[in-house]
Amino acid sequence: MSTAETIDKATDGSSDAPLLIRREDAVTVLTLNRPAARNALAECLLDALAAAFADLHDDAETKTVVLTGAPPAFCAGHDLREMTEARAQADRGRAYFATIFAKCSAVMQAIVACPKPVIAAVDGIATAAGCQLVATCDLAVAGAGARFATPGVNIGLFCSTPMVALTRNVSPKHAMEMLLTGEMADAGRAEAIGLVNRVVPEGQALEAAMALARLIADKSPLTVKTGKEAFYRQREMPLADAYAYTARVMTENMLARDAEEGIGAFLEKRKPVWTGS
The missing domain is CATH 1.10.12.10 (Lyase 2-enoyl-coa Hydratase, Chain  A, domain 2)
Structure with a gap:
């Protein structure tokens, strides 16, 4: 399905699709849409993101992309319930885990490879692979109430793939502190260490990200x-x-x-x- 076809399907808040896509002039907005799961990156959502960025790569009408999450969160990382269910398989989930991490890594690389700047608009939490998404985007705007963490260490699963994006965006010691402690960083701290570009009043991250996207879309x-x-x-x-x-x-x-x-x-x-x- 092309990007235009997806947009024409009126992806609004009533849709149950895992990813909502709409275009405002030259800006395409991608909304992670699993609010009950805090927009966790289930396999269906990763597949939808991969398809969206494949379409956007050559979409001449889109100049910039804004990535956000349906309230109350930006993204809580991988879907741990889905991952736990995979343990019932004969290989204890090994094949599924390898697949899901490969798909997530491919999405992150697709964001970097996308010729259009991708801006994260973050309200609520962005944890684990959700924090990885923020770090992967070219720019990020956070609402004052946004919080960020790579908390895998707290549940016995080090955030190794999120570490790739994190260490390419913040200093080694700040990255290591987030990875080793798993503690939440507020929006001000995220701005101070370079994880986000700017902090705006709570609830205004999408509006501010759209303004930034339009500014960039006006360039060659x-x-x-x-x-x-x-x-x-x-x-x-x-x-x-x-x-x-x-x-x-x-x-x-x-x-x-x-x-x-x-x-x-x-x-x-x-x-x-x-x-x-």
């Missing part, structure tokens, strides 16, 4: 795509390699029509007209 889509890809690629390179790579990226970017138009518009003191080329 080619330039934003180029910049996001380069950001993640250069981060894993040694310093000299990163400079060599980004110099090549900027050279190609300068030859793009949007760069020529943008520079010309700046010099002529007018609004640029982007073509995405």
